[in-house]
Amino acid sequence: MADDTIIAVSTPPGYGGLGIIRLSGPAARRVASRFFKPQSKKTGTLPARSPVLGDIVDARTGERLDEAVLIYFPGPLSTTREDLIEITCHGSPVILEQAVRLGVRSGARHAGPGEFTRRAYLGGRIDIIQAQAVNDLIMARTLEQAKISIRQLGGSLSRMIESVRVRVLEALTLIETAIEFPDEGPGIPPARIGKSLGNAIAALDAMIGSYDLGKTLLEGLTVVITGRPNVGKSTLFNALLEEERAIVTPYPGTTRDFLREPLRIGNSLFTLIDTAGMSTTFHPIEKEGRERGRKLAAEADGVLILIDASRKETAEDVAIIRGLAGKRRIVVLNKSDLRVRVDKDKLKRAAGAVPGLEVSALKGTNIGRLKRLIRKEFVSSLERGGEVVLHLHQKLLLEEIRRGLTEAQRLLDAGFSEEVYAEEVRGVLPSLGRLTGEIKSREVIDRIFSRFCIGK
Numbered sequence: 001m002a003d004d005t006i007i008a009v010s011t012p013p014g015y016g017g018l019g020i021i022r023l024s025g026p027a028a029r030r031v032a033s034r035f036f037k038p039q040s041k042k043t044g045t046l047p048a049r050s051p052v053l054g055d056i057v058d059a060r061t062g063e064r065l066d067e068a069v070l071i072y073f074p075g076p077l078s079t080t081r082e083d084l085i086e087i088t089c090h091g092s093p094v095i096l097e098q099a100v101r102l103g104v105r106s107g108a109r110h111a112g113p114g115e116f117t118r119r120a121y122l123g124g125r126i127d128i129i130q131a132q133a134v135n136d137l138i139m140a141r142t143l144e145q146a147k148i149s150i151r152q153l154g155g156s157l158s159r160m161i162e163s164v165r166v167r168v169l170e171a172l173t174l175i176e177t178a179i180e181f182p183d184e185g186p187g188i189p190p191a192r193i194g195k196s197l198g199n200a201i202a203a204l205d206a207m208i209g210s211y212d213l214g215k216t217l218l219e220g221l222t223v224v225i226t227g228r229p230n231v232g233k234s235t236l237f238n239a240l241l242e243e244e245r246a247i248v249t250p251y252p253g254t255t256r257d258f259l260r261e262p263l264r265i266g267n268s269l270f271t272l273i274d275t276a277g278m279s280t281t282f283h284p285i286e287k288e289g290r291e292r293g294r295k296l297a298a299e300a301d302g303v304l305i306l307i308d309a310s311r312k313e314t315a316e317d318v319a320i321i322r323g324l325a326g327k328r329r330i331v332v333l334n335k336s337d338l339r340v341r342v343d344k345d346k347l348k349r350a351a352g353a354v355p356g357l358e359v360s361a362l363k364g365t366n367i368g369r370l371k372r373l374i375r376k377e378f379v380s381s382l383e384r385g386g387e388v389v390l391h392l393h394q395k396l397l398l399e400e401i402r403r404g405l406t407e408a409q410r411l412l413d414a415g416f417s418e419e420v421y422a423e424e425v426r427g428v429l430p431s432l433g434r435l436t437g438e439i440k441s442r443e444v445i446d447r448i449f450s451r452f453c454i455g456k
């Protein structure tokens with residue numbers, strides 16, 4: 001437990017309706033009472049967890065700076081586990097700064113980045129994964145990221161890691177029993193040990209595998225527009241971006257290389273990619289463009305298959321729909337402002353359960369609906385509530401643990417004695433401890449909290 005008391009402004013710099021100052025530490029109450037004076041004479045010592053109306057006053061001059069509300073959270077029930085005080089006043093940077101100065105003059109120290117959260121971690125209220133999640137939540141650029149972080153703040157990822165630890169300890173207990181009592185009873189079947197290890201490895205695999213998804217969420221899901229030449233891909237690209245970004249001409253083969261632009265739909269982030277038309281041309285540049293387009297579509301998180309509804313569909317249209325089976329996709333019938341000649345039933349049969357929508361990229365018809373559909377089809381499936389590892393240092397530790405357990409399993413399967421693989425299993429415990437922050441490493445702590453803002 002820290003023996004000094006920290007103070008900082010917790011709201012962002014600049015002007016706002018309200019501003020919040022926080023104090024944490026053993027002298028929080030004493031420091032606050034130097035510059036905060038309750039308006040009611042009846043308020044003696046500060047009551048716990050109930051708002052007190054008062055004034056921020058410069059004790060030296062007796063000058064009143066602002067009206068404010070103070071709430072006192074006594075430790076260890078507070079978020080930092082120490083005595084914690086929050087003072088809400090008007091969001092004027094001048095007043096907030098002055099109030100902090102008064103606090104420092106009364107014996108508090110100006111807090112460093114993330115110091116309040118660091119105290120919550122050091123006080124044992126949250127583990128290091130939850131502390132990291134606090135910052136992820138604050139810095140989230142999309143709602144999906146925020147949802148992942150709030151779950152991790154609630155301890156979901158920590159619990160999953162805890163379940164790995166339980167399995168590892170279970171395996172170790174079995175191994176150690178087998179070593180200590182080799183002659184007793186029927187002994188411990190290696191299959192039981194193997195099962196504990198296997199369960200732990202499966203949980204690790206799921207967490208490690210989620211890292212790519214986490215990265216995609218941070219950078220935005222890729223959505224590729226594909227289709228035959230001249231169906232209006234670039235026009236749709238521009239319409240979705242609300243910007244004349246790509247060149248549009250009446251001539252097939254206009255787009256030769258791909259273009260990518262960030263696209264925000266509501267609270268979700270995407271990378272939208274316009275590609276060259278899928279034709280059977282032999283022109284070397286077009287052919288290269290087509291190959292790139294094909295590759296991008298295959299790797300995309302979602303694909304918009306564009307079809308010119310004003311013409312009869314071709315075998316190529318159907319082949320493109322079929323060729324992308326297994327991908328998340330939407331069939332978009334473009335040029336709906338013209339007379340529709342495409343056989344919708346035939347396309348529906350080819351597309352199966354794939355959702356479809358008629359739009360006019362040129363006139364802007366149904367573009368809003370298409371955006372909502374993109375969000376629904378490509379994002380919502382990611383929100384199943386699985387764990388997502390967002391940070392490389394977490395992923396690397398998980399991989400290290402997996403390496404140890406997989407090696408132990410290999411030795412066990414090969415028929416080695418318990419002593420041999422016990423070492424491997426025991427060897428993963430420090431990595432597990434570092435992952436949850438149970439083993440407190442100065443370097444890790446500094447790295448994580450230095451990215452925080454002051455006042456958090």
Ligand SMILES: Nc1nc2c(ncn2[C@@H]2O[C@H](COP(=O)(O)OP(=O)(O)OP(=O)(O)O)[C@@H](O)[C@H]2O)c(=O)[nH]1
Nearest residue numbers: 229230231232233234235250253254255277361362
């Ligand atoms: N009437 C109508 N014309 C459209 C629509 N969308 C695109 N076009 C026209 O179709 C032609 C081709 O449009 P592009 O956006 O260049 O088509 P593309 O699929 O990118 O073509 P490539 O890059 O050659 O593969 C242009 O003349 C557009 O004005 C639409 O919704 N309605």
Ligand SMILES: [Mg+2]
Nearest residue numbers: 233234254255
């Ligand atoms: Mg184009």
